[in-house]
Amino acid sequence: MNRRIQQALPLLILIGLAGMTIWLERTTRIDDKPSSGSLRHDPDVIIDNFTLYRYDESGAIQHTLTARQMRHYPDDDSAELDHPTLRYEGKLAPTHISSERALLTKDGKEAILRDNVRVLREASPGRAEMTLATTLLYVYPEEEIARTDQPVRMTQGKSVATGVGMVADRIKEQYVLESRVKATIERARRP
Numbered sequence: 148m149n150r151r152i153q154q155a156l157p158l159l160i161l162i163g164l165a166g167m168t169i170w171l172e173r174t175t176r177i178d179d180k181p182s183s184g185s186l187r188h189d190p191d192v193i194i195d196n197f198t199l200y201r202y203d204e205s206g207a208i209q210h211t212l213t214a215r216q217m218r219h220y221p222d223d224d225s226a227e228l229d230h231p232t233l234r235y236e237g238k239l240a241p242t243h244i245s246s247e248r249a250l251l252t253k254d255g256k257e258a259i260l261r262d263n264v265r266v267l268r269e270a271s272p273g274r275a276e277m278t279l280a281t282t283l284l285y286v287y288p289e290e291e292i293a294r295t296d297q298p299v300r301m302t303q304g305k306s307v308a309t310g311v312g313m314v315a316d317r318i319k320e321q322y323v324l325e326s327r328v329k330a331t332i333e334r335a336r337r338p
Contacts, residue, residue, distance in 0.1 A: 188220055188222050188223070189220070190218040190219055190220055190227075191219055191220070191221045192217075192218070192219040193216065193217070193218050193219075194216065194217045195215065195216050196213075196215065196216075197212075197213065197214045197215075197216065197217035197228070198211065198212070198213045199211070199212040199213075201288065201289075203237075207236070207237070208236045209235070209236065209237065210233055210234060210235045210236065210288055211233070211234045211236070212228075212231060212232070212233050212234075212258075212288075213231065213232050213234075214228035214229055214230060214231040214232070214249070215229045215230040216228070216229040216230075217229075223253060224253040225250060225251060225252055225253055226250070226251040227248065227249070227250055227251075228248060228249040228250075228251065229247075229248055230245070230246075230247060230248070231245065231246060231248070231249040231258075231260065232244070232245040233245075233258065233286065233288065235291060235317060239271075239317065239318075239320065240268050240269045240270065240271035240274070241268075241269045242266065242267065242268045242269070242317055243265075243266070243267045243269075244260065244264070244265070244266050244267075244284070244286060244293070245260075245264070245265050246260035246261060246262055246263055246264040246265070246284070247261065247262035247263045248260075248261050248262055249261065255288075256287060256288070256289060257285060257286070257287055258285075258286040258287075258288060259283070259284075259285055259286075260283070260284045260285075260286060261282065261283055262282065263280075263282075264280065264281045264282060264283065264284045264295075265278065265279070265280055266278065266279035266280075266284075266293070266315075267279075274303075275303050275304035276303070276304075277301065277302070277303040277322075278301070278302050278303075279299060279300070279301045279302075279313075279315075279322070280299070280300045281295050281297050281298065281299045281300070281313070282297050282298070283295050283296075283297045290318075291316070291317035291318050292314070292315065292316050292317070293313075293314075293315045293317075294312075294313065294314045294315070295312065295313050296311070296312045296325075297311070297312070298310070298311050299311070299312070299313045299324060301322060301324070304333060305333040306330070306331060306332045306333045307330065307331050308324060308328065308329070308330035308331075308332075309324075309327075309328070309329050309330070310324030310325065310326060310327055310328040310329070311324075311325065311326045311327045312324065312325030312326055313325060
C-alpha cells in the first residue's frame, strides 16, 4: 500500500495544481466585455465658444449662457464650463453673471459658479449700476434666483454693502444679505 501511495502521489500533486490553477484563473479574471465608460468621469463632448439660448413662452430670449469651453460628462450628465457668462434679458435691466468656472447639473436647473464670481445689473432710469462679487454662487436660471453662503460685496453707485450669505431674486429685484452685514448707503440728493 505504501508503494501505491508513492505511485499516486505525482498524480495527486498534478490534480491539486490543476485545481489551484483553475481557482486562480477565475478569481483574477478580467471581464472581456468592453466598458461603456459610464463609471468614469471623462467628457464625451467638448465644445469651444459655447452658447446656449433659453426662450420664454412668448419666444423672446430669457437668458443666454456663453463659455470659452463646455465639457459634458455622461456618467452624471453634468457639464463643466470655463469662463461662463450668464446674461438675463427681458423687461428688467439686463444682468450679467460671470465666473472663472461653473458646473451645470444634470437637468440644467442649477449652475454652480466658482472663483471670481461677478454680477452686474446694468443701470436703468432712476437706478445706478449694481455690482456684486463673491467666490461661490448657486444660480437657478429658470427662476432667476441666486444664493450663496460665502462673503459678498455689493456696490450701487457710491453705496457699498458687505455680508456673509445672500439670496437674490432678479424678478422681485431683491438682494438679501443674511449675516454680518455692514453697509454705507449714500442717499440720493433731492433737487
